[in-house]
Amino acid sequence: MNNQKEKLDSSSHNKDKKKINEIKKSNAASFGFKISTEIVAALVVGVGIGIIVDNYFGISPFGLIIFFIFGALAGFLNVYRVMRRIEKQ
Numbered sequence: 001m002n003n004q005k006e007k008l009d010s011s012s013h014n015k016d017k018k019k020i021n022e023i024k025k026s027n028a029a030s031f032g033f034k035i036s037t038e039i040v041a042a043l044v045v046g047v048g049i050g051i052i053v054d055n056y057f058g059i060s061p062f063g064l065i066i067f068f069i070f071g072a073l074a075g076f077l078n079v080y081r082v083m084r085r086i087e088k089q
Contacts, residue, residue, distance in 0.1 A: 031086070038082065039075035046071015 050067030054060050 034082065035079050038078040039072075042075030042078060043068065043071045046074065 046067045046069075047064065049071075050064035053063030053067065057063065
């Protein structure tokens with residue numbers, strides 16, 4: 001009787017471990033999606049502003065280059081902030 005109870009306990013324990021692993025995998029996937037979204041959004045905004053500045057002032061590649069760099073820096077700064085917030089949790 002005790003042997004069957006131990007088997008049931010171990011099987012429920014294994015199921016709990018599997019659920020925890022699935023949750024960790026989904027959290028990792030959502031974390032990766034959030035990080036990639038932060039970088040892409042910042043780059044898109046930077047390039048958009050660069051194109052607008054180029055068209056307005058007529059300085060064709062320089063506005064795009066400068067604001068692309070600003071967008072990349074902003075994206076990496078956002079990623080750094082997210083990493084620090086998660087690290088504190």
